[in-house]
Amino acid sequence: MKKLEKYNKKRDFSKTNEPKGEIISSKAKNLRFVIQHHKASKDHYDFRLEHDGVLLSWAVPKGLSKNPKDKRLAVMVEDHPLDYIGFEGVIPKGNYGAGSVEIYDKGKYIPKYDIDYGLQKGHLQFELKGKKFKGEFSLVRMDRKNWLIIKSDDEFASEKVEQEDTSLPFKTCDVMLATLSNKLPTGRDWAYEIKYDGYRIVSFCEEGKIECKTRNGNDYTEKLKDIAKSLKQINEKSFVLDGEVVSFDEKGRSDFGLLQRSLKEKGEIYYVVFDILALNGKDLRKEKFLQRKQILERVLAKAPQNIIYSQHIIGKGKQCFAFAKKEKLEGVIAKKTDSVYLGNRSEDWLKIKCYKRQEFVIGGFETSEKNALLSAIYVGYYKDNKLIFAGKVGTGFDEEEKLILNKKFSKIAVKKCPFDKNFKKSEQITWLSPKLIAEIQYAELTKDGVLRQPSFIGLRDDKDAKKVFLEER
Numbered sequence: 125m126k127k128l129e130k131y132n133k134k135r136d137f138s139k140t141n142e143p144k145g146e147i148i149s150s151k152a153k154n155l156r157f158v159i160q161h162h163k164a165s166k167d168h169y170d171f172r173l174e175h176d177g178v179l180l181s182w183a184v185p186k187g188l189s190k191n192p193k194d195k196r197l198a199v200m201v202e203d204h205p206l207d208y209i210g211f212e213g214v215i216p217k218g219n220y221g222a223g224s225v226e227i228y229d230k231g232k233y234i235p236k237y238d239i240d241y242g243l244q245k246g247h248l249q250f251e252l253k254g255k256k257f258k259g260e261f262s263l264v265r266m267d268r269k270n271w272l273i274i275k276s277d278d279e280f281a282s283e284k285v286e287q288e289d290t291s292l293p294f295k296t297c298d299v300m301l302a303t304l305s306n307k308l309p310t311g312r313d314w315a316y317e318i319k320y321d322g323y324r325i326v327s328f329c330e331e332g333k334i335e336c337k338t339r340n341g342n343d344y345t346e347k348l349k350d351i352a353k354s355l356k357q358i359n360e361k362s363f364v365l366d367g368e369v370v371s372f373d374e375k376g377r378s379d380f381g382l383l384q385r386s387l388k389e390k391g392e393i394y395y396v397v398f399d400i401l402a403l404n405g406k407d408l409r410k411e412k413f414l415q416r417k418q419i420l421e422r423v424l425a426k427a428p429q430n431i432i433y434s435q436h437i438i439g440k441g442k443q444c445f446a447f448a449k450k451e452k453l454e455g456v457i458a459k460k461t462d463s464v465y466l467g468n469r470s471e472d473w474l475k476i477k478c479y480k481r482q483e484f485v486i487g488g489f490e491t492s493e494k495n496a497l498l499s500a501i502y503v504g505y506y507k508d509n510k511l512i513f514a515g516k517v518g519t520g521f522d523e524e525e526k527l528i529l530n531k532k533f534s535k536i537a538v539k540k541c542p543f544d545k546n547f548k549k550s551e552q553i554t555w556l557s558p559k560l561i562a563e564i565q566y567a568e569l570t571k572d573g574v575l576r577q578p579s580f581i582g583l584r585d586d587k588d589a590k591k592v593f594l595e596e597r
Contacts, residue, residue: 127176131202174233198273300399
């Protein structure tokens, strides 16, 4: 059988992003090795040595040891192409070797004698020059495919059991934000997800300790006790997830108002996760979007029911948006399939809404004889450090919400109008320090910059009022 023929027969390269098996003529003096951590059906390490245009490969269930007393099993598998030496990523479900592959160590190696002779005799000796593994090792064949890999007793030998560093590579991060768009991008360069209506939450997990933070850095861990408890059950040492905390109505639609009631009344709350930013000590933010999603799907495969993996489709944006509109959802998010995770607003992610809706800052409220608690709120947005008036909102409040809002407003009342516009003095208007944020749905913004047919959805406390601007496209 020709070299790499077995490798190629086992793989469908239209379904896996592994490199195709091509023999590369190589007379390199500096031979390379790689150790890859392969989380497949059985977690193991793959040890590969460059030789004669391919990578000689062994699966090592327990990984290499620095202790000369350890004799670790190494199962010889098919040769791999040289390009595999830099491969990291996720082999999709249904494919041979499905699971995540991460480079654990790599570097140069020096054979102690001819490799072909060693393969024939069943005994290879070599010196590794990696970051984690250094010094001499031997591979000793027991039968046709089973070998033992043994560390030589040299200056790099150690009986100490070393633990892999799985601590979080970062403890805080800025979230990636989507840019509002009126046009739906098309093509297979874009992936499409449903836009959920809730609180954006980044969760940090390290050795069972959980922190759930809003995009503004507010700690919601106490409010989301059930979510935090479920995150502890995910079988990974450390990870950082990005998603939306939501509540679903009877038709399966996320509902911001329902979420707020669920938080108060301990109703059903779910964490819809659409990205993974770190896993077991490795920062994933520079990995491509689809690669991160593949890793995320594996991590959440056995997560509790209140932790939901956000599905995506590729190349069917129009169908996705039509579905969102038909089901009266908020909209869709389009993401470039090769986008890295940036901690800012980017056009690599676009949001296309089924209706107009965004947050506004509350700068005052109005009462009347009929509505002594609250008849309307005055809202605006920031531009050039000025609070721009965007109109009054007089619908969407029930009596309970009016009472709650009135109590909150009484604590932040001020004498001076916070808006950039002059208003006639009125006993019915109370100005407020611009600290509270309201989610508002509306038909359009008039030429005068005033909201038409606005309706109050709820208060938000997961964002900074100073960062509320008018989303325009």
